[in-house]
Amino acid sequence: HVQLVESGGGSVQAGGSLRLTCTASGYIYASYCLGWFRQAPGKEREGVAVIDSNLGTSYKESEEGRVTISKDNAENTFYLQMDNLKPDDTATYYCAANAPSLMTASQCLETGGSDFAHWGQGTQVTVS
Numbered sequence: 001h002v003q004l005v006e007s008g009g010g011s012v013q014a015g016g017s018l019r020l021t022c023t024a025s026g027y028i029y030a031s032y033c034l035g036w037f038r039q040a041p042g043k044e045r046e047g048v049a050v051i052d053s054n055l056g057t058s059y060k061e062s063e064e065g066r067v068t069i070s071k072d073n074a075e076n077t078f079y080l081q082m083d084n085l086k087p088d089d090t091a092t093y094y095c096a097a098n099a100p101s102l103m104t105a106s107q108c109l110e111t112g113g114s115d116f117a118h119w120g121q122g123t124q125v126t127v128s
Helices: 105-110
Strands: 003-007 010-012 018-025 034-039 046-051 057-059 067-072 077-082 091-098 116-119 123-127
Touching: 003 091, 003 116, 018 034, 018 091, 018 123, 034 067, 046 067, 046 077, 046 105, 057 067, 057 105, 077 091
Parallel strands: 010 123
Antiparallel strands: 003 018, 018 077, 034 046, 034 091, 046 057, 067 077, 091 116, 091 123
């Protein structure tokens, strides 16, 4: 059974940076897509970034160039580096892992999270 725990959220001024960490207990198979999603109050959940089993990455268009997703298989951990943060980035951020598949990062991101079986509890990011 996979459990995911996010950390690294917080409050930051516009233009600042945060690094979110997702640590998994239980084995995350190399074939999983690993992703970061966010949800702001009153808005639908949206995908921010996904990394696939071949280290391919896919990003929400508005975030590209400002966020970087990476993973450390040995540590069962993956990350979201966010730079030049904007107030619109304010949301609860969730990490997630899908079921074993051969989907690419782009395909996984396009699911909007519906293909992801394992979710963290969320970490708040506030940009002012």
